[in-house]
Amino acid sequence: MRMTSSVRRHYDAVLETGARFFAARAPELANACWGMAQRFHRGGKLVIYAPPGATFSDAQHNAVEFIHPVLVGKRALPAVSVREAGQLDLLAGPDDIRMGITGHDLAELPGGLQVAFGDRGTCDAGHAFTVEAGDPLVAQEIQETAYHELWELVHVFFEHEGLLQDAACTEETCLTCGDVALPAAVVRVEGTQGWVRTAQGEEDCDLSLVQPVAPGELVLVHGKVALEKVKPIDRFSQEFYPFLTNERVDVPQVLADVARSVQVKWEEVAGLRRATDLAALELALEALRRRVRAGGKVLAFGNGGSATDSADLASDLQTIGVPALDLAGEPAVITAVGNDIGFDEVFARQVIALGRPGDVAVGISTSGRSRNATRAFEQAKRQGLLTIGLVGYGGGGWKDAGEVDHLLVVDSTYIPRIQEAQATIYHALVRGLEEAG
Numbered sequence: 001m002r003m004t005s006s007v008r009r010h011y012d013a014v015l016e017t018g019a020r021f022f023a024a025r026a027p028e029l030a031n032a033c034w035g036m037a038q039r040f041h042r043g044g045k046l047v048i049y050a051p052p053g054a055t056f057s058d059a060q061h062n063a064v065e066f067i068h069p070v071l072v073g074k075r076a077l078p079a080v081s082v083r084e085a086g087q088l089d090l091l092a093g094p095d096d097i098r099m100g101i102t103g104h105d106l107a108e109l110p111g112g113l114q115v116a117f118g119d120r121g122t123c124d125a126g127h128a129f130t131v132e133a134g135d136p137l138v139a140q141e142i143q144e145t146a147y148h149e150l151w152e153l154v155h156v157f158f159e160h161e162g163l164l165q166d167a168a169c170t171e172e173t174c175l176t177c178g179d180v181a182l183p184a185a186v187v188r189v190e191g192t193q194g195w196v197r198t199a200q201g202e203e204d205c206d207l208s209l210v211q212p213v214a215p216g217e218l219v220l221v222h223g224k225v226a227l228e229k230v231k232p233i234d235r236f237s238q239e240f241y242p243f244l245t246n247e248r249v250d251v252p253q254v255l256a257d258v259a260r261s262v263q264v265k266w267e268e269v270a271g272l273r274r275a276t277d278l279a280a281l282e283l284a285l286e287a288l289r290r291r292v293r294a295g296g297k298v299l300a301f302g303n304g305g306s307a308t309d310s311a312d313l314a315s316d317l318q319t320i321g322v323p324a325l326d327l328a329g330e331p332a333v334i335t336a337v338g339n340d341i342g343f344d345e346v347f348a349r350q351v352i353a354l355g356r357p358g359d360v361a362v363g364i365s366t367s368g369r370s371r372n373a374t375r376a377f378e379q380a381k382r383q384g385l386l387t388i389g390l391v392g393y394g395g396g397g398w399k400d401a402g403e404v405d406h407l408l409v410v411d412s413t414y415i416p417r418i419q420e421a422q423a424t425i426y427h428a429l430v431r432g433l434e435e436a437g
Helices: 002-041 054-067 086-091 136-157 251-274 278-293 305-319 331-340 348-354 371-382 393-398 415-436
Strands: 046-049 079-082 097-102 111-117 127-131 182-190 193-198 201-206 218-222 225-229 298-301 324-326 360-364 386-391 406-409
Touching: 002 097, 002 111, 002 127, 002 136, 002 182, 002 193, 002 251, 002 278, 002 415, 046 054, 046 086, 054 079, 054 097, 054 136, 054 305, 079 086, 097 136, 111 136, 127 136, 136 251, 136 415, 182 201, 182 251, 193 218, 201 225, 218 251, 251 415, 278 360, 278 386, 278 406, 278 415, 298 305, 298 348, 298 371, 305 324, 305 360, 305 415, 331 348, 348 371, 360 371, 360 415, 371 386, 371 393, 386 393, 386 415, 393 406
Parallel strands: 046 079, 046 097, 298 324, 298 360, 360 386, 386 406
Antiparallel strands: 097 111, 111 127, 182 193, 182 218, 193 201, 218 225
16 A cells, blocks of 8 residues: 555646646746747757756756657757856857756755856846645656747748748847837846847837736837736637748747647656556556565667666666666666677677576567567566566557566657656656655
8 A cells, every 4th residue: 555655646646747847837848849930040059958867867858859759750950968057158159049957856945947048148048937836756757848849839930931040139129119019029137128039030028018027928129128018818729839831920929839838748648657557567566566575677779869867867876775777877887788799689698697596687669669668578587587568659669568567558649748748757757766765
């Protein structure tokens, strides 16, 4: 019963925290996507900082999604992850995007995702998304959905050339001093003053006439003065991105549509979490607990975004005192085996060397069709390891695999949502182990 309650408590906390966060921050997330798109359009890159440990796996996860997008037909965007804050100043220039991800380490609360534009001394109109949660693992899961949505939705603005126009960001330039008021999104509020983003660029603004106002809200601005708030559209088509076909660039409508899409994406992954087979999860947890109590260690592995998830899982287990190894985190071993034997053997070879009877192999995959992960399971079974697989696509290539003892399935074919739901699964395992002692 203790294990059952720990699993359910974790799921309930994630659902409640995420619903609260995305209801409040969807407009500002849409606004951040717009700012990021403008800088990518100018040739800027994304530099993501996170401290070493579990948090750095999120920086790596974010970078791989921008460079290797799973959205069909979308462009690869330049992104790099760094472990030292000082590397932001070294690598990020005026047209670049600085991102900081903090708060995932179990000693740090709450979790925070910060997005800032430009370098120090220039127009630095940033966004900070703090997840208020009593559990840093819960906060991390909400952060993951947030940064997934940033890379998913930034592509929307590339379809609207008018929203990506270059504009010099100087005190001498007034972007809103023309003949008509311009729609703008509020970026930052400091008393009655603030910062707004228009299709022409960003500038400071007097917000006294529209108080109270919050980041993400839309206002009409003329001569650096916000005159009135703009109501977002009342309807949203249920098609994926219907606004991509709009011929006329309507800033309020595009931002409102993107903000609504932020909410829809959260609701989708919340539904996947509610559909999780908790009975199967608890059985896997009990089997894992027995092995760990008997002295077994965990070997975790995966590819791409799933590799960052295996790193996250291994780090979280180590934090609660469970011996765990991240097989995807050994680049010298992986490249040596891949070069000399073949990429299919990069995890199996490590299982041969490191696995012992009584250990546990945990493989993470969205499709279950990664040959190197399947080979690792086959080898693990030969050596007497317990095998646990996290997979999407209704079970995918592992659905009927005899080498997987416990299959924990996310019934979706969309990779970002699969990965977000999988994070809840392995975090529930971590919390269950911790509570069981």
